[in-house]
Amino acid sequence: MTMAYLPAATRRSSDLSKHAAEVFAEAEDHPVTVTRRDGESLVLMSQREAEARAGLLNFAAQLITVTLEDGGTLAERMSKPFPWMLALSPADRTTCAHELVDAARASFATDQPHLAIAELTSWQETAVAIAAGLRSVDVDWLDGGDVVARP
Template identity: 60%
Template structure:
C-alpha cells in the first residue's frame, strides 16, 4: 500500500473475481501476493513471476548458507566459497565482508518476508566478483570533482 493511499490493499479475492474484475485482481497480484479462494478446492496464491523468482532464489541461498554453516572446516567465508565458487574472485577481506553481508541480508529477508534484501546483496557481490574476474578492478578510476557539473547525455 502506498503512503498516500487510504484504501487498504486487498490481499484476498474469490475465484469469480478473476472473470468479473480481472484488472483489479491482476493489479493487486502485480503489487503483492494475493490469495484466491475457491469453493471447490484449496485457495491459490497469485503473484508476479519476479516475486516468485526472488523467493526461489532466497530459498537457494538459504540452502547454501545452511550447507556452509554446518560444515566444520575453515572460516565461514572459506566454507561459503565451497557453495558459492564465484567468491574465489574476491580478496580474503572481501570474502569475509561478503559472508557477513549475506548472512545479515538473509536474516533480514527471512524476518521481514522481503526476499529482495538478500537477493540484491547476493547479486551485488556476485557481479562484483565477476567484474574482478574480468579484470575490471585494474582499470584506473577517474573521480569527478564534487562541484564539477556534469552534462546530461
C-alpha cells in the same frame, strides 16, 4: 507468531471471474490470496515474484549447508558453493560472507526476497569484475567543481 510469505491482499474467486484485469494487476504488484468456497485458497503472484522466492530458498539451502559444515571460517566454507568468492581478497571474502548472511536474514524477516538476491548478485558481479582485471581506482566526487566526500 506471524506467518511469513502470506499475501496481504485477499480476493474472492468471484472477483477473479468478474474483475480479472483488476485482480491480475494487483497480483503483478504483490501476491493475492484467492479464496474459494469449494476448496483451498490459492495464491496468485507474478512469475518474477515466484522466481525471487525460489531463488531465496535456493540461497537459503546453500547457506544452511555452509553452516552445517565443519572446519574453516565462514568465508572459506562459503567459497565452496560460491567459488566466485575466490576472486575477492581474503578480507573482502569475510565481508561478503557476513553481508550475505545478514541480507538473507533480512529477506526472511521482512518477506523481501530481493534483499538477499540483490546482495548476492552485487558481490558476484564485483568478483567477476575483479577476475576480469577491473580494479578499484580512487574517484574524486565532484559537486559544482569542488571535490566532496563520497556520499
